[in-house]
Structure formats: structure tokens, C-alpha cells
Amino acid sequence: MKKLISTGALALAATPALAHHPLAGMEMTTFAHGLLSGVGHPVLGFDHLFFVVAVGLVAAFTGHLRTAPLAYLGAMAAGVLFTVAGVALPLAEAVIAVSLLALGAVALSGRKVSHGAALALFAGFGLFHGAAFGGAMASAEAGATMVVLPGYLLGLVAVQYLIALAAGALALRVADNAAAMQPRLAGALVAGMGLFLTLETVEGATLTALGWG
Numbered sequence: 618m619k620k621l622i623s624t625g626a627l628a629l630a631a632t633p634a635l636a637h638h639p640l641a642g643m644e645m646t647t648f649a650h651g652l653l654s655g656v657g658h659p660v661l662g663f664d665h666l667f668f669v670v671a672v673g674l675v676a677a678f679t680g681h682l683r684t685a686p687l688a689y690l691g692a693m694a695a696g697v698l699f700t701v702a703g704v705a706l707p708l709a710e711a712v713i714a715v716s717l718l719a720l721g722a723v724a725l726s727g728r729k730v731s732h733g734a735a736l737a738l739f740a741g742f743g744l745f746h747g748a749a750f751g752g753a754m755a756s757a758e759a760g761a762t763m764v765v766l767p768g769y770l771l772g773l774v775a776v777q778y779l780i781a782l783a784a785g786a787l788a789l790r791v792a793d794n795a796a797a798m799q800p801r802l803a804g805a806l807v808a809g810m811g812l813f814l815t816l817e818t819v820e821g822a823t824l825t826a827l828g829w830g
Contacts, residue, residue, distance in 0.1 A: 644757070644758050645754075645757045645758065645761065645765045645769075646757070646758045646761045646764070646765065647761075647764060647765065647768075648764055648765065648767060648768035649768060650765060650768070651757070651764070651765035651766060651767065651768030651769035651770075651771075651772065652768035652769070652771055652772040653768075653772065654753055654768075654769055654772065655768065655769040655770065655771060655772020655773040655774075655775075655776070656772040656773075656775070656776045657772075658750055658753060658772075658773065659750075659773060659776055659777050659780065660776065660780075663810070664713055664714070664717060664810070664814060665713075665746055665749070665750070665777075666780070667717055667721075667806075667807050667810050667811075668713070668716055668717055668720060668742070668746060668807070669686075669689075669777045669780045669781050669784070670780065670781070670784040670803070670807065671717070671720040671721055671723075671724055671784075671803075671804065671807045672685075672686050672689050672720065672739055672781045672784075673686065673780065673781035673782060673783065673784030673785035673786075673788065674724045674784055674785060674788050674800050674803055674804065674807075675720060675723055675724055675730060675735055675738070675739075676735060676739075676781065676785050677784075677785035677786070677788045677789050677800075678729045678730075678788070678794065678795040678800070679729070679730065679731070679732045679735045680732070681732055681735075682782065682785040682786070682789070683782070685732065685735050685736060685739065686739065686777075686778060686781040686782070686785075687778075688735075688736040688737075688739040688740040688743065689739035689740065689742070689743040689746075689777075689781070690743070690774050690777060690778060691740070691743070692739070692740040692741070692742075692743030692744045692747060693743040693744070693746050693747035693750065693773065693774075693777070694747060694770055694773070694774060695744060695747060696743065696744040696745060696746060696747020696748040696749075696750070696751060697747045697748070697750050697751040697754070697766075697769070697770060697773070698747075698751070699744075699747070699748060699751065700747070700748050700750075700751025700752060700754070701751050701754050701762065701766065705748070706744065706745055706748040709745045709748045709749055710749070710818060711815070711818045711822075712742065712745040713742070713745055713746060713749060713814070714811055714814035714815040714817070714818050715811065715815060716742035716745065716746070716811070717807055717808070717810050717811025717814060718808055718811030718812055718814075718815055719738065719742070719811070720738060720742070720804075720807060720811075721804045721805065721806070721807030721808025721809070721810070721811050722804070722808050722811075723738070723804065724795070724800055724801065724803060724804025724807065724808075725801050725804035725805045725808050726801075726804070727795050727796035727797075727800075727801050728795060728796070729794070729795045750773055753769070754766065754769065784803075788800045788803070
């Protein structure tokens with residue numbers, strides 16, 4: 618347990634420097650640049666990574682592991698396109714924090730959610746995760762967006778689908794149902810991260826409102 622906590626602390630410490638710079642801040646000009654950035658962002662950003670793992674966990678016990686995550690991926694891609702088009706979603710970071718708390722709580726509860734409810738959760742929160750991912754396109758060279766964007770979306774969709782499938786498959790391998798201890802512990806970890814981020818967001822907003830931010 619101590620080793621797990623230490624590892625988590627190190628990951629949290631490293632995240633701010635890496636989460637949004639899979640290409641070390643290099644300007645994106647090619648399809649390959651977009652692809653590499655798309656693959657790197659969900660892996661280096663622990664908030665997105667933990668959410669995708671939770672998507673896999675919840676999807677596994679709906680009986681639709683292969684298809685349910687597609688609701689998240691479709692909405693996520695739409696969120697990216699909204700940001701690229703200049704449409705800003707309000708409170709995106711706060712919603713992302715709540716998404717971890719909500720989906721982690723679902724897994725922690727040990728209750729099997731319906732397929733429809735899972736799709737609604739995945740799609741609703743996916744839109745905001747996509748909006749955050751869309752911010753990376755600001756580093757695309759002017760005029761190169763239409764070259765970089767397809768690679769970026771492909772990378773985002775491919776790596777997150779594989780992560781969700783792997784997480785769900787592992788959950789089904791070690792547990793017979795959603796009420797088993799292993800998926801519930803994983804849900805507790807995701808919910809804990811969500812609670813941490815939510816409190817951090819509230820603290821930041823409070824300090825800003827008081828003029829101390």
C-alpha cells in the first residue's frame with residue numbers, strides 16, 4: 618500500500634509538466650505530429666487516463682465492452698472539434714474532475730449500471746474531455762490544422778479505445794461481477810482522484826473569487 622501511494626504521489630508530481638506536452642511543446646505541422654500528440658495526451662494526463670480506465674471498468678459489466686466506449690470516443694472527438702472551431706465549453710476542467718468522481722463512484726458502488734445509463738455518462742463527460750484535448754491544437758502551425766487534426770483525432774481515439782478495452786478485459790478476468798472487490802477498489806482509486814481534483818478546482822475558484830488567486 619505504501620508503495621502504491623508513493624507511486625501515485627510521484628505520478629501526480631510529474632503530471633503538470635508532462636500532461637499537455639507529449640511533443641515537449643514542439644509546434645505541430647504534420648499528420649505524424651498530430652498522431653503522436655494524440656497518443657501521448659491521454660497517457661500523460663492522469664485525469665484523462667483514469668477516466669478512460671473507469672470507462673473500461675463500467676463498460677465491462679454492462680456486457681458491451683467493445684461498443685459502449687464508442688459513446689465516449691464519439692463525444693470526445695466532437696469536443697475536440699468544438700474547441701478547434703472556437704466553441705468553448707464552460708467549466709470544462711471542473712466537469713472533468715466531477716467525471717472522475719462520478720464514474721469512480723459508479724464502479725465503487727459495485728452496482729451494474731444499464732447500458733443506456735453508461736452511454737449517457739460516457740458521452741456527456743466525453744464532450745468535456747474532448748474540449749480539453751482540443752486545446753493542444755493551439756500548437757499546430759497556422760494553416761496546418763487540417764493536416765494535423767486527422768492524425769491527432771486518430772491517435773486520441775485509438776489509444777483510448779485500447780486502454781478502455783484493456784481495463785475492461787482485465788476487470789472481467791479478475792472479477793465475476795461489478796460487486797467483486799477488485800473493480801470496486803479500482804473505482805475507489807478513480808473516485809479518490811476525482812475528489813482530489815474537485816477540491817483543487819473549488820479551492821482555486823474560491824481563492825480567485827477572494828482575490829487571492
